[in-house]
Amino acid sequence: MLTKDYVNEVKTNGNSALAKAIEGLKNTSSLSYFLENLGFLPNDFDGSVLLPFISHESSNVRFWVVKNLGKLGDIKYIEPLSKIVKEDTDSMVRREAVSSLGRMRSAKNIQTLLSLLTDPDPKILAQAIRGLLVFKGNTAVDTQLKQLANHPNEFIQQVIQKEYFPKKIKSSHLPHAQTYDYLKNVVVNGDVREILQAVPDDSIHLTFTSPPYYNARDYSVYPSYKAYLHFLADVFEKVHRVTKEGRFFVLNTSPIIIPRVSRQHSSKRYPIPFDIHPLLTEMGWEFIDDIVWLKPEASVKNRNAGFLQHRKPLAYKPNPVTEYLMVYRKKSDKLIDWNIREYEWKIVKESKILGNYETSNVWRIDPTFAKNHSAVFPVELCNRVITFYSFRGDVVLDPFAGSGTVGIAANALERHFFLTEKDEKYFQVIETNLGNKSLFSKNEPRFVTLNEFTLLTKI
Numbered sequence: 001m002l003t004k005d006y007v008n009e010v011k012t013n014g015n016s017a018l019a020k021a022i023e024g025l026k027n028t029s030s031l032s033y034f035l036e037n038l039g040f041l042p043n044d045f046d047g048s049v050l051l052p053f054i055s056h057e058s059s060n061v062r063f064w065v066v067k068n069l070g071k072l073g074d075i076k077y078i079e080p081l082s083k084i085v086k087e088d089t090d091s092m093v094r095r096e097a098v099s100s101l102g103r104m105r106s107a108k109n110i111q112t113l114l115s116l117l118t119d120p121d122p123k124i125l126a127q128a129i130r131g132l133l134v135f136k137g138n139t140a141v142d143t144q145l146k147q148l149a150n151h152p153n154e155f156i157q158q159v160i161q162k163e164y165f166p167k168k169i170k171s172s173h174l175p176h177a178q179t180y181d182y183l184k185n186v187v188v189n190g191d192v193r194e195i196l197q198a199v200p201d202d203s204i205h206l207t208f209t210s211p212p213y214y215n216a217r218d219y220s221v222y223p224s225y226k227a228y229l230h231f232l233a234d235v236f237e238k239v240h241r242v243t244k245e246g247r248f249f250v251l252n253t254s255p256i257i258i259p260r261v262s263r264q265h266s267s268k269r270y271p272i273p274f275d276i277h278p279l280l281t282e283m284g285w286e287f288i289d290d291i292v293w294l295k296p297e298a299s300v301k302n303r304n305a306g307f308l309q310h311r312k313p314l315a316y317k318p319n320p321v322t323e324y325l326m327v328y329r330k331k332s333d334k335l336i337d338w339n340i341r342e343y344e345w346k347i348v349k350e351s352k353i354l355g356n357y358e359t360s361n362v363w364r365i366d367p368t369f370a371k372n373h374s375a376v377f378p379v380e381l382c383n384r385v386i387t388f389y390s391f392r393g394d395v396v397l398d399p400f401a402g403s404g405t406v407g408i409a410a411n412a413l414e415r416h417f418f419l420t421e422k423d424e425k426y427f428q429v430i431e432t433n434l435g436n437k438s439l440f441s442k443n444e445p446r447f448v449t450l451n452e453f454t455l456l457t458k459i
């Protein structure tokens with residue numbers, strides 16, 4: 001029986017032992033197993049023992065032959081690998097051959113790689129681009145790669161745009177980790193759409209929010225579902241402008257049900273997360289993650305009573321025990337590592353998430369019910385979002401602050417809050433909740449109207 005240990009032993013006995021062992025492997029599955037487990041190849045390994053199998057009838061065998069030749073990075077295999085690229089019928093084998101040619105970093109491969117820029121398989125194209133970018137600065141390479149700037153495949157487009165046409169980001173007046181003092185620990189009473197007009201570009205580090213519901217109670221506020229989505233998109237576009245480069249926006253939403261008017265009508269379910277998502281990506285938010293907030297079934301409204309009795313198909317109504325936390329990042333050519341490097345090491349160290357943490361995208365958290373607001377966040381939910389997506393001293397925005405839970409959590413975690421709330425009654429709840437809290441920072445909390453805030457920004 002073939003084992004990894006046997007393959008290893010043969011490998012260390014030199015090329016002729018290896019050639020003999022391979023020749024002795026009569027069936028395809030043993031040959032595949034042997035080639036797959038060759039692992040690291042010694043410098044003096046002679047790839048020619050593999051060449052007889054490069055046109056083997058099994059695509060798996062061909063794949064592993066190509067992969068092993070690729071590990072050698074030797075230009076003497078350019079010809080057989082180029083032949084595979086041109087002639088093999090299996091896309092995995094071809095992709096591996098392009099990758100192997102690229103890894104050689106040899107100018108001799110430029111023509112072959114350039115000839116692949118019209119390949120219909122975007123993965124072949126991506127591998128060819130990767131191999132060619134090593135020769136950035138070579139006129140032929142640059143000219144042909146630039147022509148892919150509007151390629152229909154978004155991934156190819158993104159790579160070329162980043163390499164050759166990087167967006168010029170308006171330089172912010174402040175370093176990435178810093179922001180304006182008048183945004184620190186401030187709660188503004190007013191319509192977020194007006195308030196954000198007074199907030200400068202690139203000034204907020206993180207936004208976490210749960211928007212007002214589109215439901216029977218709020219019906220008069222939003223004349224239609226379309227108008228409601230339009231309102232949310234308007235707010236989130238403004239949030240995008242004020243967000244610092246490459247920083248996060250976490251949106252809590254879930255589909256909602258508008259109950260039926262009478263027995264002659266049916267209830268209607270609106271898929272808010274799915275409808276708002278394309279609007280968000282369109283305006284420049286890059287989708288990062290979907291986190292599911294899972295609540296105990298006993299804490300949600302029961303829709304099952306009817307079905308439980310009659311058990312008739314089509315009338316099944318599961319109890320919705322989940323909400324989404326949709327995680328987005330302000331689109332940027334810069335990697336997240338860049339964002340992190342913009343902070344002093346001391347801040348990064350103090351912001352580390354130590355000990356146990358939720359490793360999956362399902363967060364089991366009990367909902368919170370409050371007397372003074374009908375839809376408050378559990379503090380635990382805010383704690384997780386704030387610690388995972390911001391640093392100590394950052395400014396965290398909640399444009400629909402409600403009772404101010406994001407502010408309470410931000411302060412406890414040594415972040416600043418910037419909250420906006422339209423309803424005077426809830427604004428006062430926030431004042432009660434936050435006004436008497438001892439604050440971590442020197443920035444005393446301010447509870448202001450839109451006019452007062454506008455004045456603050458001018459001081």
Ligand SMILES: C[S@@+](CC[C@H](N)C(=O)[O-])C[C@H]1O[C@@H](n2cnc3c(N)ncnc32)[C@H](O)[C@@H]1O
Pocket residue numbers: 190191192193209210211212213373375376377399400401402403404405406420421422423426
């Ligand atoms: C779902 S609640 C947020 C509750 C909050 N997460 C908490 O923990 O208390 C949404 C809030 O958005 C507020 N709101 C609605 N439209 C607004 C607007 N245009 N500007 C600012 N706040 C608004 C509502 O008054 C409501 O308090």
